[in-house]
Amino acid sequence: MKKSVLYGSAAAMALALGMTPSVALAQDAGSQDADPDGVATATQDQGVGRIVVTATRRDTDLQTTPVAVSAIDRTLIEQSNVDDIGGLSAFVPNFSAETITGFNAASFAMRGVGQNNIIVYFEPPVAVLVDDFVVPSVQTQLLDTFDVEQVEVLRGPQGTLFGKNTTGGAVTVRTIRPELDVFNLDARFQAGSFGTASAKMAVNIPVVDDTLALRIVGGYESTDGYYRNGGCYGPVTGFVPNPFQGSQGCLNGDRIGDTETWSARAKLLFEPTDNISALFQYEFLRDRSGSVPSVNENYLYTGDTPFLTDLLNTGSFQPDNDDPLDNAAITLRDDALLFAGRGQRIDVDGLYANIDIDFDIGTLTSVTGWRSQRSRLPNSYPGHAPLDMNGNPLSIFDATRDDDRETFQQELRFSSDFGGPFDMILGAFYQTDDTDFCVSQILGFLDLTGGPLPFGNWNDTPYILCNAQEAESMAVFGEGTFEITPELSLTGGARYTWEDKTWFGRQQTFIPALDGGFDLGISIDEALDASIYNYPAGVIRVEDSANELTWRVSLGYQATPDFFIYSTVSHGFKAGGFNDQIGGFAAFGTDLDAFREAAQATDPETADSYEIGFKSEFLDNRLRFNLTGFYVEYNDLQRQLNVPIEVNGSPNQVTIFVNAASAEVAGIEAELTAEPVDDLTLRGILGYQDASYGEYDAPNAGYDLSTSPLDRAPEWQWTIDGTYRTDLNSNFELIFNGNVAHQSRSLFTQAIDDPLGNTFLNARTLVNASITLNQVNDEYYVRLIGQNLTDKRYRTASQNVAGLWLNSQFGPPRFIGVEVGFSLGN
Secondary structure (H helix, E strand, O other): OHHHHHHHHHHHHHHHHHOOOOOOOHHHHOOEEEOOOOOEEEOOOOOOOOOEEOOOOOOEEHHHOOOOEEEEEHHHHHHHOOOEHHHHHHHOOOEEEEEOOOOOOEEEEEOOEEOOOOOOOOOOOEEEEEOOEEOOOHHHOOOEOOOEEEEEEEEOOOOOOOOOOOOOEEEEEEEOOOOOOOOEEEEEEEEEOOOEEEEEEEEEEEEEOOOEEEEEEEEEEEEOOOEEEOOEEOOOOOOOOOOOOOOOEEOOOOEEOOEEEEEEEEEEEEEEEOOEEEEEEEEEEEEOOOOOOEEEOHHHOOOOOOHHHHHOOOOOOOOOOOOHHHOEEOOOOOOOOOOHHHOOEEEEEEEEEEEEEEEOOEEEEEEEEEEEEEEEEEEEOOOOOOEOOOOOEOOOOEEEEEEEEEEEEEEEEEEEOOOOOEEEEEEEEEEEEEEEEEEEEEOHHHHHHHOOEOOEOHHHOOEEEEEEEEEEEEEEEEEEEEEOOOOEEEEEEEEEEEEEEEEEEOOOEEHHHOOOOOOOOOOOOOHHHHOOOOOOOOOEEEEEEEEEEEEEEEEEEEEEOOEEEEEEEEEEEEOOOOOOOOOOOOOOOOOHHHHHHHOOOOOOEEEEEEEEEEEEEEOOOOEEEEEEEEEEEEEEEEEEEEEEEEEOOEEEEEEEEEEEEEEEEEEEEEEEEEOOOOOEEEEEEEEEEEEEEEEEOOOOOOOOHHHOOOEOOOOEEEEEEEEEEEEOOOOEEEEEEEEEEEEOOEEEEOOOOOHHHOEEEOOEEEEEEEEEEEEOOOOEEEEEEEEOOOOOOOEEEEEEOOOOOEEEEEOOOOEEEEEEEEEEEO
């Protein structure tokens, strides 16, 4: 029923608009060319211009590309004043970009599927590619926008050309390429609220005329953080005597959640002949930001009294005032393997080569990449940090999630140019992704319930869980387009994927038991020193593989020169995955067979998608309006669930990772760009999705889980944006930009025992604006920036841990800043 109503409405609108004569043909509005990088350059005197996209792995006009894709070019990126690609979600319908609870990690979602957990082996259904290299870790997917030429967001399964695990969609980022025979220097500096300071610079250097050019990009960003360590606690009680008995008070109110990142890219473009282009890159990132603070919201919990609220007595989680940003809490412990006082430490190094060789019949492309990521991510997850009478912190649940990850990718593809009615793309993809992971936990709340361990307090004794994964992915793919008539084209493609994964893990243990016995002489300096490779005692091995054929068929019809209709049917899949929490509190003792059975990977997740839409331009190319209707059926959805259990008679929880549900999502996506008068550009996007579960089965469920909404699927999303330019004189212009962006309330995490434990991101409407004084030749500018001007408080992540605590992150408050930039060169 959803599908027929949706398609009927979209088809009727398409036919109605298709029969309306345009004011002028799009071709008459002016000409346009694409530069060598595939970026559209509009040469017309008026109108919204054209955008070239690579959504089909070849340069095509956005308005005649038969897929649901949004393109955000460099101009809009700069005007929007966002630091990372997540902020661009306001300009893409049904694209939600949040963070993962407790981390500065990307939580991207499209059309009802996304990622809201930090499991390192969970592959997100929304892929992120940078210059065609797949970025596997959500921890580093929030890419800086400074060096970005264009971002394309492809919605729906991309099971043919971008195929790896993209049941929800793909975000493809194209960075700025070096230019031959050009020297220029671009720089910008920003200062603003809560101690924000940044400096970013790029220099393009011609090395050999017409052959070799170098582009070096670097950036530094820091803030003092907009949270305060100000939560109140106590009086602390317990079921047994403990060092924290009776202590109470408020924390010091210092700023926490600071950021400090250094990033760079060095790019060498080599074009020895007219038909060979080779781009070599080195990527560098050093993130030394503070641990991400949490705000404990247990006082908002309306179900049964949570265990810790009862344990620590009334008022333990009450805020000091009404502003959640002033009520965050973190222990910042620099002992017990946590090193939270040093903050998070993320190191990324990458080497990439993109090579194109042109032949008379097409282009051969090679994409080779190697990427190393080291993450050390300590945190206080409950957002609560009591102190004893001597000021020592109680780590109710502090942990550091540390991993070393190495990824290699090779893709080869051939894009034909036969000069006739048929063209095709053929390719092969190969990737290895190896991860070594340990989480070291301090479970101080157990000191309040059962007393100390034989060799120390829980509050001082790391409890370590380690595992590792070796993953290999291979695929062959092809897609062809046949022009049935000059106006009607048929595109069909398929991809066959082989996924093989091997998981190694052992039961959670204390340091003295790492060798399989009990030795108090064992000492380690950081969590990953306890890796399964260093201490193989008790380690099990589990293998998983999946093979799947995914495909896409599209029909496109150019009804008039400025009205294009298309329909697409596609099938995508996401391979099964392992749970990095297996071996936690679900103790298996010496029963390795039971451990191995519990560690099995989930089955693959699949998506079947149906789309119909149109892309149009009217009013002498002053108005562009695109509309898509879609319906997606998901099966074997992979879900992380927190299941309440007891440990030594005390409440706790275990994380499980299962194929739990089927679901269906239907919706519409509309995008409008208009230039009603010269120098005024208006943009609008509208996304609507109706998402619901079919079946939802999970162990130990306390209610019908299918009655909850899908997580990460806000019903409505819309943005209105406007930019106006006016000349001050022959040398300077003023540019005014403003936008209002709205997103509906949505579920973030689902409780398995009681729907009252579900956590939600509240509805929000954010207002942003900027005023730029620009030198007309773009040599320099000064910009006043205002973001979240109404000072809205809104959650970006929220998690209820089995009724033990409910911790949330919030978006930045009102920000006022000034940016200065200049561009020098020929």
